[in-house]
Amino acid sequence: MAKTGSIYGINGPIVHIKGDVGFEMHEMVYVGKENLVGEVIGLASDDTIIEVYEETTGLKPGEIVTGTGSPVSVTLAPGILNNIFDGIERPLSEIAKDGGAYINRGVSVESLDTTKLWPTHITVKKGDKLFPGAIIAEIPETPAITHKVMLPPDVEGFVLDTVPDGDYTISDTLITLQQLNGKELKVTMTQKWPIRVPRPTAKRYPTSVPLITGQRILDTLFPLAKGGTAAVPGGFGTGKTMTQHQIAKWSDADIIIYIGCGERGNEMTQVLEEFSHLVDPKSGNPLMDRTTLIANTSNMPVAAREASLYSGLTLAEYYRDMGYDVAIMADSTSRWAEALREISGRLEEMPAEEGFPAYLASRLSAFYERAGMMQNLNGTEGSVSIIGAVSPQGGDFSEPVTQNTKRFVRCFWGLDKSLAYARHFPAIQWMTSYSEYLIDLAPWYTEHVNKKFVDYRNRMVYLLNQESSLMEIVKLIGGDVLPDDQKLILEIAKVIRVGFLQQNAFHKDDTCVPMEKQFKMMDVILYLYKKSRSLISMGMPMSVLKEDKIFDKVIAMKYDIPNDRLDMFDQYKKDIDTFYDAVIERNA
Numbered sequence: 001m002a003k004t005g006s007i008y009g010i011n012g013p014i015v016h017i018k019g020d021v022g023f024e025m026h027e028m029v030y031v032g033k034e035n036l037v038g039e040v041i042g043l044a045s046d047d048t049i050i051e052v053y054e055e056t057t058g059l060k061p062g063e064i065v066t067g068t069g070s071p072v073s074v075t076l077a078p079g080i081l082n083n084i085f086d087g088i089e090r091p092l093s094e095i096a097k098d099g100g101a102y103i104n105r106g107v108s109v110e111s112l113d114t115t116k117l118w119p120t121h122i123t124v125k126k127g128d129k130l131f132p133g134a135i136i137a138e139i140p141e142t143p144a145i146t147h148k149v150m151l152p153p154d155v156e157g158f159v160l161d162t163v164p165d166g167d168y169t170i171s172d173t174l175i176t177l178q179q180l181n182g183k184e185l186k187v188t189m190t191q192k193w194p195i196r197v198p199r200p201t202a203k204r205y206p207t208s209v210p211l212i213t214g215q216r217i218l219d220t221l222f223p224l225a226k227g228g229t230a231a232v233p234g235g236f237g238t239g240k241t242m243t244q245h246q247i248a249k250w251s252d253a254d255i256i257i258y259i260g261c262g263e264r265g266n267e268m269t270q271v272l273e274e275f276s277h278l279v280d281p282k283s284g285n286p287l288m289d290r291t292t293l294i295a296n297t298s299n300m301p302v303a304a305r306e307a308s309l310y311s312g313l314t315l316a317e318y319y320r321d322m323g324y325d326v327a328i329m330a331d332s333t334s335r336w337a338e339a340l341r342e343i344s345g346r347l348e349e350m351p352a353e354e355g356f357p358a359y360l361a362s363r364l365s366a367f368y369e370r371a372g373m374m375q376n377l378n379g380t381e382g383s384v385s386i387i388g389a390v391s392p393q394g395g396d397f398s399e400p401v402t403q404n405t406k407r408f409v410r411c412f413w414g415l416d417k418s419l420a421y422a423r424h425f426p427a428i429q430w431m432t433s434y435s436e437y438l439i440d441l442a443p444w445y446t447e448h449v450n451k452k453f454v455d456y457r458n459r460m461v462y463l464l465n466q467e468s469s470l471m472e473i474v475k476l477i478g479g480d481v482l483p484d485d486q487k488l489i490l491e492i493a494k495v496i497r498v499g500f501l502q503q504n505a506f507h508k509d510d511t512c513v514p515m516e517k518q519f520k521m522m523d524v525i526l527y528l529y530k531k532s533r534s535l536i537s538m539g540m541p542m543s544v545l546k547e548d549k550i551f552d553k554v555i556a557m558k559y560d561i562p563n564d565r566l567d568m569f570d571q572y573k574k575d576i577d578t579f580y581d582a583v584i585e586r587n588a
Contacts, residue, residue: 003067005048007032010059013303014346017048017065026196028072031056032063034105037088039072039307042347051343053088053304054105071194074311075111076318077170078118078139078147078189081255082288084272085111087296087308089315103300117167118189120149124175128159132200133321133377136187137174142289144280145255148322149174149189153200153377156180191318195310199317203375210441211327211385214250214512215243217428217501220457220522222435224411226253226325227373227383231333231405234415235395239427241267243413244329244387246426246505249278249287250512253327253385255319256291259312262305262335265297281512302339309336313370316384323380328371332389333364337401353400361404368408397432410436424502430464449515456522460496463529467493485533487542491551492529499555500525509563520569521557527573528554531580540583550579 005021015031015038023029027040031052036059042049050065074089084092086103094109118139124130132153141147157179168174173186193199207225224230234240241263248256258275260268272295278287292315296308309330316326330336337360344357352358373383388409392399395417406412416429438454445453466489470482479487500521504510513521532545554572561568 002069005065007059007061007063007065009061010056011346013052013056013301013343015050015052015056015059015065017050018046019048020045021048021065021067023048023067024069024071026071026194028068028070030066030068032059032065035066035108036105038065039303041343049347051303051306053301053307054103055301070192071196072307073192073194074314076191076193076315077112078141078149079112079116079170080292080315080318081142081145081290082286082292083112084293084295085311086300087261087294087304087306087311089294089311092295112170112190114169114171117169118147119166120163120168120174120189121165122162122174124159124162126159126161129157130159130177131156131377135322135378137189139189143285144283144289145324150191150321150378151177151187152191155185155187157185160184193314193318195307195314198370199314199321200377201321201372201374202377202379205373205375205381207373207437207440209373209444210437211325212252212515213247214514215246215426216503216513216518216521217426217430218247218413219513219515220518221430221461221501222411222413222428222433223437223441224385224387224435225373225437225441226385227371228385228411228437229368229371229409230385230387230411230413231390231402231409232387232413232415233390233392233397233402233405234420234427235392235417238395238415238417238420239425240389240391240415241271241331242505243415243426243428244331244389245271245274246511247327247387248275248291248329250281251327252325254290254324255316255326256287256329257294257312257316257326258291258329258331259294259296259308260331261294261296261308261333262298262302262339263331265299268295268297298335302342305336305339306343309333309367313367313384313386317370320374320382320384321376321378321380323376323378323382325383325385327385327387330367330386330388332391333367333405334389334391334401337364356400360400361407364401364404365408368405424497425505426503428501430461430501431468450519452523453519456519456526459526460500460522463489463493464496484536484540484542488529488532488536488545491542491546492525492532495525495528495551495555499558503558507559509561510558512563513558514563517561517563517566520566524554524557524569524572524576528576531576535580535583538584540587544583544587548579548582550576 003022005017008018009016023040029038031038036054038050038052041051089111121138134151135148137149139147157177161176170189175187177185209226210223280287294312371386392402413428414432420427442454
């Protein structure tokens with residue numbers, strides 16, 4: 001018999017029930033006549049507090065709240081990929097069939113299609129002993145991803161019986177298991193998992209492999225590791241969403257989970273439409289074949305916004321358990337924090353800085369700590385990488401969400417308004433951004449790209465820092481007073497900024513650049529600097545060096561050299577040598 005209680009107070013999404021009616025903390029409940037979905041967030045002897053994930057307009061005291069006996073959970077089975085959900089895993093396409101463009105209150109639909117038949121290959125046989133997380137079947141969920149059906153993490157035993165290979169729904173029994181306690185268990189493709197509980201793993205690995213994105217400023221200057229965490233803070237219009245789009249499209253993650261958390265409805269619509277038309281560059285299939293979208297727009301109830309991040313994380317951990325590398329794009333954690341702030345205000349909790357609750361930092365850390373490169377219970381290895389966009393009001397990075405996020409991420413890609421307005425994209429400011437993964441990833445770069453890679457990267461960062469210091473002098477007294485060796489630093493830094501850091505997302509070769517080409521570009525730029533510095537040391541003025549347009553030619557190499565013609569870089573070095581000889585000859 002389900003436990004029930006009656007409402008005695010309503011404050012926005014917060015509902016109060018008089019007394020202790022036997023609900024558990026974080027239990028999922030149905031509120032009122034329309035069965036609105038809610039979650040128990042506070043328990044006292046005289047008061048039970050419920051957070052409702054839907055609009056509470058029209059709800060009144062005296063209506064009944066019914067407990068489900070289980071926490072808020074997501075359904076895990078084939079059908080998650082190439083799908084769009086709201087914050088509590090309700091498929092928007094199914095909701096739209098009944099209610100149109102807006103989600104009706106109390107709508108009850110299955111998270112995943114229970115009638116679709118999936119071609120299933122059973123990978124275990126009668127008599128096998130299975131441990132938690134063991135893979136029992138394989139299903140081609142999409143042309144890009146094979147879904148591996150696993151035992152739940154808390155189940156083990158011996159296989160009593162299996163079905164033959166064939167077509168089955170997600171609720172059909174695949175194997176019969178005799179558990180260690182002697183009880184029989186019918187195992188289907190479907191698992192339920194509480195969104196606030198991390199899925200268990202066997203071991204956490206240190207980060208040692210980069211998430212290759214094809215974006216030069218990220219891969220070379222501020223790399224993110226697989227299983228790592230990154231923050232992308234920036235004001236309105238600086239390109240947070242576009243940066244995440246580029247990573248989603250070009251990174252070498254197997255699966256993308258995009259969580260649109262509290263963003264504008266028209267922006268989410270654009271994301272949904274763009275993602276559905278994007279072609280996966282790896283396979284030529286639609287990108288949606290390995291993508292799941294969780295849409296929670298700014299006009300949807302705030303409480304569901306708070307749950308959407310955990311729903312997306314749990315889906316990511318499920319695919320990680322199969323041995324896949326998953327990248328989560330959370331856009332944006334600021335809107336999630338605003339939902340926390342609003343609910344905290346309704347609960348009359350003591351506010352901390354800028355009205356955010358005192359537990360903002362611990363909630364952010366709990367979110368980012370679920371990232372990692374793991375050894376799963378079934379022996380496979382997988383990773384969850386989290387890239388969280390932050391939208392500080394007015395672009396102020398000193399506000400609490402940005403500052404607390406910096407404490408828990410090891411990669412910070414700070415977007416700059418002045419770069420964005422100057423049409424320099426990605427608008428990541430190299431002076432304020434950093435990556436703590438560089439030391440961890442250095443052995444990988446040495447082995448897979450070139451042993452000089454990290455040294456070249458550090459030399460380029462040094463030149464950019466030198467330029468920043470010199471620009472302070474230039475602003476005060478002009479550039480003409482600088483000695484020629486410092487003028488050369490400014491010129492080479494411009495080549496690095498425009499020719500290397502700036503990237504054109506609409507150019508077929510420049511939108512995604514392989515690591516080897518990134519290294520060769522650095523090699524040519526630093527070779528030009530070495531030869532030019534040699535000429536300056538001979539007494540050649542900077543004005544003579546700029547006559548040959550060699551700097552402009554090196555800037556343009558990102559467009560002029562196709563990604564599959566890296567042999568053309570040798571010609572650039574020859575051209576630099578020719579330029580060097582010609583300057584000496586002219587001024588002999």
